[in-house]
Structure formats: structure tokens, C-alpha cells
Amino acid sequence: MPKKLTVRKPYDFAQSVKDHGWIELAPVRWLAESERLQWVERVSSGRVVLVEVTSVESDQAVVLTAHTGEAYALTVNEAEEIAGKLRWMLRLDEEFGSFYELAKSDPAFWRAVKGGRGRLLRSPTLFEDAVKTICTTNTTWRQTINMVDRLVARLGEPYAPDPNLHAFPTAEQLAAADLELLRQEVRLGYRSAYVSQLAQEVASGERDLESLKDGTLPRDEVKRELKSIKGVGEYAANTLMMLLGYYGELALDSEMRSFVTKRYFDGRAPSDKEILSIYDRWGEWKYLAYWFDPVS
DNA sequence: GTCCAGGTCGCGC
DNA sequence: GCGCGACATGGA
Numbered sequence: 001m002p003k004k005l006t007v008r009k010p011y012d013f014a015q016s017v018k019d020h021g022w023i024e025l026a027p028v029r030w031l032a033e034s035e036r037l038q039w040v041e042r043v044s045s046g047r048v049v050l051v052e053v054t055s056v057e058s059d060q061a062v063v064l065t066a067h068t069g070e071a072y073a074l075t076v077n078e079a080e081e082i083a084g085k086l087r088w089m090l091r092l093d094e095e096f097g098s099f100y101e102l103a104k105s106d107p108a109f110w111r112a113v114k115g116g117r118g119r120l121l122r123s124p125t126l127f128e129d130a131v132k133t134i135c136t137t138n139t140t141w142r143q144t145i146n147m148v149d150r151l152v153a154r155l156g157e158p159y160a161p162d163p164n165l166h167a168f169p170t171a172e173q174l175a176a177a178d179l180e181l182l183r184q185e186v187r188l189g190y191r192s193a194y195v196s197q198l199a200q201e202v203a204s205g206e207r208d209l210e211s212l213k214d215g216t217l218p219r220d221e222v223k224r225e226l227k228s229i230k231g232v233g234e235y236a237a238n239t240l241m242m243l244l245g246y247y248g249e250l251a252l253d254s255e256m257r258s259f260v261t262k263r264y265f266d267g268r269a270p271s272d273k274e275i276l277s278i279y280d281r282w283g284e285w286k287y288l289a290y291w292f293d294p295v296s
Numbered sequence: 297g298t299c300c301a302g303g304t305c306g307c308g309c
Numbered sequence: 310g311c312g313c314g315a316c317a318t319g320g321a
């Protein structure tokens with residue numbers, strides 16, 4: 001039974017879903033022909049579901065359909081859990097009013113975002129986003145895609161009607177995985193130990209990542225908690241802050257360094273401080289200012 | 297072979 | 310606090 005989830009305008013579903021590289025990371029995928037977002041989710045009941053999302057023409061709502069491949073329909077609780085996860089993934093409840101107000105002061109920037117961009121895709125759990133973020137460090141984007149693909153294919157639960165599709169592995173499943181498997185088959189390199197340790201901390205209850213999503217902790221405490229994850233440094237912590245909805249800090253990496261150098265320093269190598277200062281006037285929205293900075 | 301990718305850790309100072 | 314080498318992997 002399709003379920004309709006509303007979102008404040010302006011919102012461009014197809015563009016927003018594709019604005020972040022996360023759309024390329026399993027188990028999520030984008031079906032271009034039908035403009036559908038699709039992924040396999042393991043609900044807390046243990047049921048493995050194929051979720052599909054489209055938008056209504058006006059883009060004031062998205063439409064969710066969950067396939068079980070079984071005769072038994074989803075329970076009310078299962079359906080609500082999936083809808084809640086989707087709202088989080090698409091950031092349907094985030095408020096971008098002051099971002100758009102600020103964006104209006106820059107005509108080229110405003111032109112780029114005014115159709116309803118800014119709601120960058122994220123994963124249903126912060127655990128999944130943390131693992132994926134660790135897989136972006138000190139490697140190429142192509143290798144990140146491959147690492148996550150193998151992680152999902154090897155350790156995630158299959159969707160029975162199409163066993164080629166898998167859910168993202170739970171912390172428990174990842175914690176139970178042999179370190180040698182992470183190294184030799186998933187090929188996470190030295191990140192294997194980081195991912196394994198994080199999974200064990202989360203699975204044991206020693207670390208509660210998901211509670212950081214409720215927004216009750218002060219921002220610097222959220223940041224400190226993220227940096228206490230082994231394998232998460234300044235770049236990864238700020239990436240995760242962005243994924244949690246805090247856009248005030250920039251995730252400075254080789255990609256950003258090269259973009260800002262070309263765009264603002266005419267090829268002369270600026271210091272990190274100079275790079276970060278470029279977006280100062282954007283205050284709490286620096287990350288999105290960088291993300292949607294028009295090339296010329 | 298060397299260097300580097302959307303970095304981070306642990307060390308010495 | 311800052312500088313520096315090590316770290317798995319794969320492509321140029």
C-alpha cells in the first residue's frame with residue numbers, strides 16, 4: 001500500500017536525491033528511467049523489505065511503496081518504521097528557510113538552489129553513514145563505491161525475491177564478521193579495524209550513535225562524540241555533522257582543497273585557514289554554500 | 297618502481 | 310598544540 005509523505009516547498013525530489021554522492025553507495029540506488037529511489041531495508045522486526053520512492057508531480061510529497069515479496073503485508077509498526085527512516089534519509093523535516101534567504105543574496109547561487117535543493121541524501125542510520133564515511137577516507141570515490149558494494153553484498157541480508165539485492169549490514173552483523181573477511185574479501189584495507197571496532201562498540205551498546213540524531217545534545221558534544229570514533233578525524237566528523245544536519249563546519253579534504261584553490265586562488269596553494277574562510281559569511285550554512293558553489 | 301586518492305593515528309617535541 | 314611517517318588498496 002503506497003504511503004504519501006509531505007514536504008515543504010520548494011523541493012526537487014529527483015535533483016535532491018542525486019545531489020549527494022551517497023546515491024551511488026549500496027544499498028541505495030537510483031532508477032533513472034522511472035525516477036525512482038530504491039533500496040533494501042532490514043526492519044527491526046527482522047523482515048527484509050524492498051523500498052521504492054517516487055514523487056508526485058508537484059514535488060510537495062513523495063510516495064513510498066514497500067515490497068515484502070511475501071503474502072503477509074507489513075504491520076503498522078513496520079510501515080511506520082520505514083516511513084520514519086525515509087523521512088530521515090530525505091530530510092523531509094529539516095528547515096531550510098534561512099538557508100534560502102541567505103542564498104538569495106547571491107544570484108548565481110540562488111539560481112542553482114531555488115528549485116528546492118539542499119536536502120542531501122543520507123542513510124537510515126548514523127551507523128551506516130559513519131561506516132560509509134570511513135570508507136571515503138584516504139581513497140578514491142571509485143574505491144569507496146566498491147568497498148560499500150562488497151560490504152553490502154557479503155554481509156547484508158538478501159531480499160528473498162531478488163537475492164542479488166541486500167540490506168546494509170547491521171552493527172551486530174558487522175561486529176560478528178571476521179576481521180580477515182573485512183580485509184581479504186571486502187577489501188577495506190586498514191579501515192577494516194576501524195569499521196570492526198565501531199560495529200562492536202555499537203552492537204555492544206557501549207556507543208549509542210543513533211541518539212545523536214535527536215538533536216538534544218549541544219553541537220560541540222556531538223562533534224566530540226563523533227571524533228571519539230577511531231578512524232574519524234576532522235574531515236569525517238564534519239561530514240557526519242553535515243549528515244546530522246549541522247552545516248556550520250566544512251569538511252576539508254583533497255576534493256575541496258582543489259576546488260577552492262581553482263575557484264578562488266587562481267591555482268596558488270592557499271592555507272587551510274584561507275580555504276575555510278571563503279565561506280565565512282554563510283555562518284550556519286557553510287557546508288551547503290560549498291556544496292552548491294557554482295563552478296563559474 | 298613512485299605517487300596519490302573526498303585522512304587518521306600515534307608518536308615525539 | 311604541530312610535524313611526520315605509517316597505513317591497505319588500486320589506478321595513473
